[in-house]
Amino acid sequence: MLDTEVITKERSHSVTFPSKAFAARSATSGLGPFTIERRTPRAQDVQIEILFCGVCHSDLHQVRDEWNAVMPTVYPCVPGHEIVGRVVKVGSAVKRFKEGDIAGVGCMVDSCRKCPSCLAGEEQFCENFMTLTYNGEDKILGGVTYGGYSDSVVVDEAYVLRVPNGLDPAGAAPLLCAGITTYSPLRTWNVGKGQKVGIVGLGGLGHMGLKFAKAFGAHVALFTTSPKKTADAVRLGADEVIVSTDNAAMQKYSGSFDFILDAVSADHDLNAYLQLLKLDGTMTLVGAPSKPARVSAFNLIMKRRRLAGSAIGGIRETQEMLDFCGEKGITADIELIKIQQINQAYERLLKSDVKYRFVIDMASLR
Numbered sequence: 564m565l566d567t568e569v570i571t572k573e574r575s576h577s578v579t580f581p582s583k584a585f586a587a588r589s590a591t592s593g594l595g596p597f598t599i600e601r602r603t604p605r606a607q608d609v610q611i612e613i614l615f616c617g618v619c620h621s622d623l624h625q626v627r628d629e630w631n632a633v634m635p636t637v638y639p640c641v642p643g644h645e646i647v648g649r650v651v652k653v654g655s656a657v658k659r660f661k662e663g664d665i666a667g668v669g670c671m672v673d674s675c676r677k678c679p680s681c682l683a684g685e686e687q688f689c690e691n692f693m694t695l696t697y698n699g700e701d702k703i704l705g706g707v708t709y710g711g712y713s714d715s716v717v718v719d720e721a722y723v724l725r726v727p728n729g730l731d732p733a734g735a736a737p738l739l740c741a742g743i744t745t746y747s748p749l750r751t752w753n754v755g756k757g758q759k760v761g762i763v764g765l766g767g768l769g770h771m772g773l774k775f776a777k778a779f780g781a782h783v784a785l786f787t788t789s790p791k792k793t794a795d796a797v798r799l800g801a802d803e804v805i806v807s808t809d810n811a812a813m814q815k816y817s818g819s820f821d822f823i824l825d826a827v828s829a830d831h832d833l834n835a836y837l838q839l840l841k842l843d844g845t846m847t848l849v850g851a852p853s854k855p856a857r858v859s860a861f862n863l864i865m866k867r868r869r870l871a872g873s874a875i876g877g878i879r880e881t882q883e884m885l886d887f888c889g890e891k892g893i894t895a896d897i898e899l900i901k902i903q904q905i906n907q908a909y910e911r912l913l914k915s916d917v918k919y920r921f922v923i924d925m926a927s928l929r
């Protein structure tokens with residue numbers, strides 16, 4: 564009853580300002596210029612002038628309505644959830660941010676704050692579902708949330724991250740999704756010194772997983788289907804590079820890994836990797852192939868192996884990850900583009916033709 568009153572009151576927050584954006588008008592239209600309305604900051608809100616926004620593979624799926632069965636796209640759709648910008652305005656109750664700060668926004672801009680997951684700081688698993696940064700329900704203005712392919716965003720400070728000084732803000736943008744998506748499982752399963760860790764796939768996620776696993780002190784092997792990625796993988800920190808299509812090479816590593824992070828979204832055989840785990844080893848999926856996987860029960864039973872999954876991270880852990888990156892000087896390897904190149908960038912993304920994340924320089928929108 565009270566909640567309804569609050570929602571009604573919040574929905575009446577009708578003061579908005581226009582913001583330049585790039586939006587898709589349909590699944591096949593591609594992205595083009597569009598003007599959206601952002602709410603003027605409430606007492607708890609931070610207004611951010613967006614400087615850079617990473618291009619996540621999810622953006623492409625959502626824009627093309629490829630997740631229609633679970634998350635149908637509402638058009639016009641303004642994607643983008645790897646946002647870094649400058650704070651230009653704060654509400655009267657904001658404590659952690661001031662004008663001029665460099666701030667980040669990731670995949671969520673709110674959650675219920677009351678369920679066990681939220682209370683545990685795992686807002687990404689909110690039982691009432693987190694409010695996604697784009698294509699989520701805008702509980703304040705009504706309609707749908709708009710993401711970071713835009714010149715500004717207004718977010719409750721509880722869901723805004725501090726980006727450490729000294730980190731290149733463009734290279735830091737992908738940390739907000741690709742970074743936390745790989746950092747969280749490596750932390751959850753206590754990856755560190757003395758362990759042998761495998762990273763499957765050298766893309767936007769994989770290259771971050773590689774950097775983090777190495778920074779945590781593990782011996783890291785990179786699995787790839789393409790031998791020509793070897794030199795790059797070594798440069799990024801891999802101790803070994805294993806070509807996964809080479810059965811003899813794979814066989815050599817049977818039963819030797821403590822942990823494997825599988826960052827591949829294309830359909831592939833999980834058994835080939837499961838059999839590489841040692842007793843009590845865990846393989847965690849962060850890529851999401853479209854088809855259900857076939858898993859041999861023997862591969863799990865014989866060495867008490869575990870197959871798990873993981874999704875981004877909570878706000879507290881995302882801040883911890885950014886602070887860690889600040890200490891260690893970790894950012895993503897990026898290719899900076901103008902917003903006008905976004906449709907071409909999507910085509911290249913489909914061919915994995917990017918090293919290793921596109922980031923949009925939002926100055927091109929102003």
Ligand SMILES: [Zn+2]
Binds near residue numbers: 619620621670740741
């Ligand atoms: Zn993402």
Ligand SMILES: [Zn+2]
Binds near residue numbers: 674678680688690
């Ligand atoms: Zn919740």
